[in-house]
């Protein structure tokens with residue numbers, strides 16, 4: 492298939508070492524240390540202790556035969572307060588990590604923002620403050636200067652939609668805000684940050700750049716006009732709000748419903764040009780489709796999300812629907828046509844605890860088959876990164892949901908390869924040679 496196989500992780504979910512080497516506080520430190528926010532009061536203070544175990548964790552990736560490793564850089568390790576010069580010890584950690592990947596024949600795929608905003612920036616308004624986008628551009632430049640000669644693919648933002656909804660609407664993720672429908676600043680400043688990061692990276696690195704959005708094919712509950720309209724609204728919010736501005740240079744029309752302020756006071760002249768400068772790949776995170784109906788009584792959103800039944804479910808209760816990944820990839824091609832750059836599946840995976848995890852093998856086999864079908868249907872897909880290498884801190888769910896090809900005992904930090912690890916190794920090592928991006 493001429494394709495890269497990889498694994499994904501994120502800094503706050505695996506690193507631990509929250510107080511080390513000058514790392515500043517992130518919004519996830521603040522949030523998870525606040526009683527009642529995470530299952531069992533879990534925090535990422537220790538997580539997988541990857542900060543100290545990175546070499547043996549990279550050995551696992553090498554053993555797996557994966558050719559790419561998508562990791563994230565903790566902004567507060569680079570700029571403890573989100574501003575000013577780089578913290579040398581923070582850069583040094585990622586320097587070692589990236590060199591460690593290259594020494595093992597693994598391409599570094601670096602995400603700049605996987606939700607761990609420096610708390611000091613949150614104190615100034617977080618992504619609601621336009622200045623955060625400027626700060627993000629500066630941070631991207633610092634990281635690009637340090638690692639830009641070796642990182643093989645940049646990912647600016649991870650799932651800005653989920654960061655918006657869970658962190659700023661429902662308040663169940665950091666920073667724990669409930670902004671009602673006044674969301675445009677948090678939407679737009681994340682996107683502007685993406686654009687400014689692209690500009691900054693282009694100045695200091697010649698490596699390709701992407702952003703990772705999570706997509707969910709939308710199934711209307713019925714053919715009724717109300718259900719169809721609700722499904723269309725939901726599709727625009729989840730699937731297009733953070734993609735149309737990047738690939739088409741415009742917001743989908745629902746943006747008016749997402750602010751009470753004057754749009755022009757938020758989306759300023761020239762912003763969409765910055766946001767829509769060309770990127771080299773589109774990162775697709777996929778977990779499941781969404782079944783949507785017209786709003787049920789008492790709900791103030793313009794849609795309702797319903798449970799999908801009739802499919803196997805993960806430990807999280809998420810339905811496993813591999814065919815929807817093919818549908819999604821084909822739809823992206825239909826919607827964006829020639830504007831669609833090559834796709835990387837930057838995340839796909841399932842929560843399933845047992846070490847003997849045929850369920851996870853079936854999950855990845857099904858989703859890889861769906862990718863293959865999409866490729867055969869003409870979609871240009873270049874890579875598939877399994878979420879995740881290790882069981883890790885699953886945000887508000889703490890350590891209960893286990894996504895790893897490798898099981899982690901969080902008491903002892905012992906790593907145990909699951910059955911899916913051996914299976915994925917076969918997939919990685921039998922893959923045809925890969926093209927350059």
Ligand code: GCO
Nearest residue numbers: 501649650653776838878885
């Ligand atoms: C995400 C996530 C990961 C999650 C995974 C499973 O980007 O949603 O980036 O951090 O752990 O999706 O929920």
